[in-house]
Amino acid sequence: MDIELNIDTYTELGVSVSDTEDGSSSAVIGGDTVDESTLGTYIVTYDATDSNGNHATQVTRTVNVVDTTIPVITLNGASTITLVRNLDTYTEPGASVSDNDPSTSSTVIGGDDVDTSVAGTYIITYNVSDPSGNSATQVTRTVNIVNPPSTHRLGGSLDPGSEPSVSGFTYSGPTVSDGGIGFGALLNLDPNKPFTNVIPVGEPSEIILKLSNLDGATHMEHVSMYFLNQGTSPVDWKDTSITWDKFKGTTVIDPTHLLSDVSIKSTQIAGDMQYTVHFTFNDEMKTSDILIKGWNIYKNTIEQRYSNAIQVVNVPSGTPTTIIEQENIKQVSLNSATPTSLENGIAHLTQLGIIRVSSDSKQSVTVPHWYENVIMWWQNGQISEDDFVASSTYLLRHNVLQVI
Numbered sequence: 001m002d003i004e005l006n007i008d009t010y011t012e013l014g015v016s017v018s019d020t021e022d023g024s025s026s027a028v029i030g031g032d033t034v035d036e037s038t039l040g041t042y043i044v045t046y047d048a049t050d051s052n053g054n055h056a057t058q059v060t061r062t063v064n065v066v067d068t069t070i071p072v073i074t075l076n077g078a079s080t081i082t083l084v085r086n087l088d089t090y091t092e093p094g095a096s097v098s099d100n101d102p103s104t105s106s107t108v109i110g111g112d113d114v115d116t117s118v119a120g121t122y123i124i125t126y127n128v129s130d131p132s133g134n135s136a137t138q139v140t141r142t143v144n145i146v147n148p149p150s151t152h153r154l155g156g157s158l159d160p161g162s163e164p165s166v167s168g169f170t171y172s173g174p175t176v177s178d179g180g181i182g183f184g185a186l187l188n189l190d191p192n193k194p195f196t197n198v199i200p201v202g203e204p205s206e207i208i209l210k211l212s213n214l215d216g217a218t219h220m221e222h223v224s225m226y227f228l229n230q231g232t233s234p235v236d237w238k239d240t241s242i243t244w245d246k247f248k249g250t251t252v253i254d255p256t257h258l259l260s261d262v263s264i265k266s267t268q269i270a271g272d273m274q275y276t277v278h279f280t281f282n283d284e285m286k287t288s289d290i291l292i293k294g295w296n297i298y299k300n301t302i303e304q305r306y307s308n309a310i311q312v313v314n315v316p317s318g319t320p321t322t323i324i325e326q327e328n329i330k331q332v333s334l335n336s337a338t339p340t341s342l343e344n345g346i347a348h349l350t351q352l353g354i355i356r357v358s359s360d361s362k363q364s365v366t367v368p369h370w371y372e373n374v375i376m377w378w379q380n381g382q383i384s385e386d387d388f389v390a391s392s393t394y395l396l397r398h399n400v401l402q403v404i
Helices: 341-351 371-379 385-397
Strands: 002-004 017-019 023-025 028-031 040-047 059-066 072-075 080-084 095-098 108-111 120-127 139-146 152-154 169-171 197-200 204-213 220-229 241-245 249-253 259-269 272-281 285-296 301-313 322-325 330-333 364-367
Touching: 072 120, 072 139, 197 385, 204 220, 220 272, 241 259, 241 272, 249 259, 341 371, 341 385, 371 385
Parallel strands: 002 059, 080 139, 197 301, 322 364
Antiparallel strands: 017 023, 028 040, 040 059, 072 095, 108 120, 120 139, 152 249, 169 204, 204 272, 220 241, 220 285, 241 249, 259 272, 285 301, 322 330
């Protein structure tokens, strides 16, 4: 008889004994002890002797402990994995094997070698056979390496700051930079004073993010800044964004090639981290929202959206040192000890990065004579900062204000 290794149980069936002198009697069972956990052939013997010492012919039973059960392979992790080329890494999760024979070895992994630098579909195979020659049904895993939408790997790291509290964070949001040399367009994102930052195409720009993590700066894991259409929700991973991640580094998602010269500098300030993001816009962008998302290693999150925060426009480039007032063509110096309201207004536009100023430039700006009235209205509070910047940007775009 056959019994399955580690599955069936051997139950002794015994034998019957008959004798003309003694009638029925019992037999002595001997031979091998059947071990259901060990493959092999076992011989069980049956002997009997009557009261006169007559011995019966020995009877035997053959018990075969066999293995006809195929192993079963179970994948560790998902059967399909999708990774981003040159961004993610593939770590083989392996597979587990269950079989009635404990000596069955681990799976043999074959198929394709996953190359995360080359987009494509890779099939990984998993096979195993037990010592009895029973082969498992092959199991496969599909690994898809996909191209990111213009994803650029960058160097650098990042860092955080204060208010309001959300899930273990305090958050102050982006702030105005201090105007370091080489960065002209300084973005001011103040939730208490909504303001559209008008940035010229090609102008290096800067945003500073300050995050305060109550568990300590070193526990920061991820910070993302998205440029989104007004009111767009939810965020899609293909949206234009700049991201720092503790484990993946810094990336730019830029499907329309809007950004260039992106870099991030991180500075730890006490228990906070400050992330200074530098970038330049290559093309115009309509008025858009900026969304900041972040979390720490415990997955406590923050999210802050700034509506109508930024607009990118084409403006005449240049670094004027003088202003020529049209109609009466009048030159004025920007370095005057007693600047006029016109000079103050143009200087303010240079501080916002709308117009660049360099002391060694010979360029100038031409303005209509009535433009000084616009500046005076702004200085006297008769028109808002937003209206002044928007109108000045419009005049620059349409060459009413010209850099020559």
